[in-house]
Amino acid sequence: EALLRTLPERGDLVLLDRMDHASLIDGATAGSARFRRYDRSDRSRLERLLAREGPRRRYIVTESVFSMDGDTPDLARLVELKRRHDAILILDEAHAIGCLGPTGAGLAEAAGLLDEIDIVVAPLGKALAASGAIVAGPRVVIDYLVNRARAFIYTTAPPPAHCAAVLAAMDIVQTEPERRHRLARNTERLRGRLAEMGLSAPGRMHIVPILLGSADRAVKISRDLLDRGYFVAAIRPPTVPPGTARLRVSVQADHTDDQIDGLCDALHKIVREEGCAGSL
Structure with a gap:
């Protein structure tokens, strides 16, 4: 201002x-x-x-x-x-x-x-x-x-x-550029895993939006992830346009491969369970 x-x-x-x-x-x-x-x-x-x-x-x-x-x-x-x-x-x-x-x-x-x-x-x-x-x-x-x-x-x-x-x-x-290198590597790892899962994560930076569409879906998946030990904020209107609610992942240099893979595995399981419930 x-x-x-x-x-x-x-x-x-x-x-x-x-x-x-x-x-x-x-x-x-x-x-x-x-x-x-x-x-x-x-x-x-x-x-x-x-x-x-x-x-x-x-x-x-x-x-x-x-x-x-x-x-x-x-x-x-x-x-x-x-x-x-x-x-x-x-x-x-x-x-x-x-x-x-x-x-x-x-x-x-x-x-x-x-x-x-x-x-x-x-x-x-x-x-x-x-x-x-x-x-x-x-x-x-x-x-x-x-x-x-x-x-x-x-x-x-x-x-x-x-x-x-x-x-x-x-x-x-x-003086510690290796931190930026780790951040770039972690970002690439997360985005690669999300692409393998077929989830939409536009952009290319360390802020990773996972587009889910509805606000209710984003909030539910965010809560399910928190129950599994992963805090990923749900972003919904009016912060983002209607129909583009998302999870917002902020990648850090100190995230480990196990943490990134664990998040992706938990998200994959939640989405899969969601799909099964929706088909009943």
Whole structure:
């Protein structure tokens, strides 16, 4: 909110991916700039919105790893569009920082495009196991936020111990790349097992949505998994569109092969029992 409520001003246009997190949407709506949403599957809509005359400045705002779908935007195309239309590209690396890139800086680093991103937002509550967030960008932008962002000015500063914990986590991220390698391997193992079971798990990242359709089915299977010792949240409308309720698996580097296989075996048994009950 501190960024999107403060930086875009009246007369500007903020363009958000339709699947951006609610916090990004809330930040944009709290500001004075106009905002529009685009569907990244419609490659022409974003370009049409950027080409409109009128706005003083144009902002493109996207997540790097979408929190409910486990997929990523076409970052190279967004960079090309922001160059062509002189827009400002803001990338939220909440689910990618610590998990992707040679030093764990996120998707932009992994894609070799970090220098092309104007402003990076890095919430600290995922891989870094902390709270709060980092905003990284040109010095003039940071100075402006420090002096104008109400959400930054009128709040309590994080305690020194918290800042030390964040720095320690960043040190681990940078010096222990084997954690990212294990995360990638675990993700591949889980997605491979789900594919063998014939379950729909779109995307390719460590957030793995298992599409089940109805909300009731997702909740029931989630509870059945919990009874077997596996906590997998059921995500349902209004968080996701109707008819796309799902289980959301967050793969971790420290998950073992036995844990991943055990989850898949339990899920396979539940789905099989569900099918048998439905045929009675």
